[in-house]
Amino acid sequence: MSENNQEIIVDENRLIAERRQKLAKLRENGNPFPNDFKPKDYSDELHAKYNQFSKEELAEKSIGAVIAGRMMLKRVMGKAAFATLNDAKGKIQAYISKEKIGEDTYESFKHYDLGDILGISGTLMKTKTGELSIDATEVRLISKNLRPLPEKFHGLSDMEQRYRQRYLDLIINDTSKETFIKRSKIIQVIRDTLVNQDYLEVETPMMHTIPGGATAKPFVTHHNALDMPLFLRVAPELYLKRLIVGGLNRVFEINRNFRNEGLSARHNPEFTMIELYESYADYNRMMEITEELVRSSAKASVGSLVFEYQGKEVNLENSFDRLTIVEAILKYNTHLTIEQLNDKEFLKAEIKKLTREVPKTDSLAVLQLQLFEENTEGQLWNPTFILDHPMETSPLARQSDTNPAITERFELFVVGRELANGYSELNDPEDQAARFKQQVEQKDAGDEEAMHYDADYIRALEYGMPPTGGLGIGIDRLVMLLTDSASIRDVIFFPHMRPE
RNA sequence: GGAGCGGUAGCUCAGCCGGUAGAGCAGCGGACUUUUAAUCCGUUGGUCAUGAGUUCGAAUCUCAUCCGCUCCA
Numbered sequence: 001m002s003e004n005n006q007e008i009i010v011d012e013n014r015l016i017a018e019r020r021q022k023l024a025k026l027r028e029n030g031n032p033f034p035n036d037f038k039p040k041d042y043s044d045e046l047h048a049k050y051n052q053f054s055k056e057e058l059a060e061k062s063i064g065a066v067i068a069g070r071m072m073l074k075r076v077m078g079k080a081a082f083a084t085l086n087d088a089k090g091k092i093q094a095y096i097s098k099e100k101i102g103e104d105t106y107e108s109f110k111h112y113d114l115g116d117i118l119g120i121s122g123t124l125m126k127t128k129t130g131e132l133s134i135d136a137t138e139v140r141l142i143s144k145n146l147r148p149l150p151e152k153f154h155g156l157s158d159m160e161q162r163y164r165q166r167y168l169d170l171i172i173n174d175t176s177k178e179t180f181i182k183r184s185k186i187i188q189v190i191r192d193t194l195v196n197q198d199y200l201e202v203e204t205p206m207m208h209t210i211p212g213g214a215t216a217k218p219f220v221t222h223h224n225a226l227d228m229p230l231f232l233r234v235a236p237e238l239y240l241k242r243l244i245v246g247g248l249n250r251v252f253e254i255n256r257n258f259r260n261e262g263l264s265a266r267h268n269p270e271f272t273m274i275e276l277y278e279s280y281a282d283y284n285r286m287m288e289i290t291e292e293l294v295r296s297s298a299k300a301s302v303g304s305l306v307f308e309y310q311g312k313e314v315n316l317e318n319s320f321d322r323l324t325i326v327e328a329i330l331k332y333n334t335h336l337t338i339e340q341l342n343d344k345e346f347l348k349a350e351i352k353k354l355t356r357e358v359p360k361t362d363s364l365a366v367l368q369l370q371l372f373e374e375n376t377e378g379q380l381w382n383p384t385f386i387l388d389h390p391m392e393t394s395p396l397a398r399q400s401d402t403n404p405a406i407t408e409r410f411e412l413f414v415v416g417r418e419l420a421n422g423y424s425e426l427n428d429p430e431d432q433a434a435r436f437k438q439q440v441e442q443k444d445a446g447d448e449e450a451m452h453y454d455a456d457y458i459r460a461l462e463y464g465m466p467p468t469g470g471l472g473i474g475i476d477r478l479v480m481l482l483t484d485s486a487s488i489r490d491v492i493f494f495p496h497m498r499p500e
Numbered sequence: 501g502g503a504g505c506g507g508u509a510g511c512u513c514a515g516c517c518g519g520u521a522g523a524g525c526a527g528c529g530g531a532c533u534u535u536u537a538a539u540c541c542g543u544u545g546g547u548c549a550u551g552a553g554u555u556c557g558a559a560u561c562u563c564a565u566c567c568g569c570u571c572c573a
Binding site for chain 1: 527
């Protein structure tokens, strides 16, 4: 016996037992799961093509239709019935009369359950209230449902069940299905936009021997044959830049990252990022492409550059604000002055007031960043690029040519949340080696999130990496924004949950 | 990790200052040939998250645990 041999969950009740009996009866009369019914039409196309015709016109045309879908509503009268079927594209009503389908089939149909998957062929008609319907000449059970669906009017609202049994959520809640269709469209338009600009989509390792590319705690796993630890990647950055060294020039990867942190409405341990790198570009070019990708995503999903997020308007029409950290603090906290923001002691006191913790750093730029995170970031509703990140917190970014304390880096904030992060890449191998050493010192001093020294990455840079711009966008957060979703769990099919 | 809220029929919910549980939908049986959450009549269905405690008696009060949501760190 395998140790994985789990106890089979018995989750049966009378309703399911009744349906199992129905199924047993169906088996006596043939296969209740046939695979020879082939739908020819989709509900949305039928509506699009034929809604325009009147009841009389449709009757005259006698247009055939063949659809398959899940029965969601059923209204049986004496000798005729209506059923609402959901297919992948929408829903359509069928009119089922004993007269047309015969007594036996009608009797069988009366015992079909909500949730059964049916195949229906017939001719298109309109009811007296004008609803396009299929006047059935054939009704077949294609797949028997054994578990009663959630309530037809209130649907499924229990969040836990919606996340754990997403299939049910998708069956019942149209908005959930729409959200995931939008997610797919967003990823598709990003992919198309980049490929059209000569970008190459690539795949790099998900399992790293040295975790790198971001300051975050990794998940650890173990390779048995090699008897060594492996780390699920926290970011693909260092591998993608190796490809830039290799001369691929423009690359991107849309894939999962894994970070060993807490769960929240904005954090799932695995999440999807796009990272892209472009040779001979800098962070200004990266800001341009960020705007382009966010706008095209909005058009592909929302259909507009102006929309609501959680009841408040977001406007992507104007070019996004660009503010340095200090400028942003001053703009959104008008009681503060530039003198105060250049005063380390003032900053420390202010941060302590907001967080009740004394900042550990003595760097002016880092103190400014910490204050920004506390009192400004949450206020950035319409898209805003924040520039001039401190050296210390940007170990892979190119130092500013004019101010050695800061880097050529930006973060994009929308609806008070970080959405994207980009910079001019650090391509000086000696500078990068020094930065890695600094990170290692921080790690030795107890900072679990500090980076490791990646000697092969330094070796790659020593072969020469062209000046490069790089960008990462959190896909889940972008989808949240464009689908008006409050939680990251609403845009990930199967968000991480504790076991039942 | 902390705080608050929640977990009652398949689903959506009521019941909660103690007296062993209700509705609607779904299901089952019946009526009904144009319904739209169809309607009408009848009817089945419960480990009240789990465990302990208080009590003559606990869905209800107390404690612990599990799961979820929200906020904070």
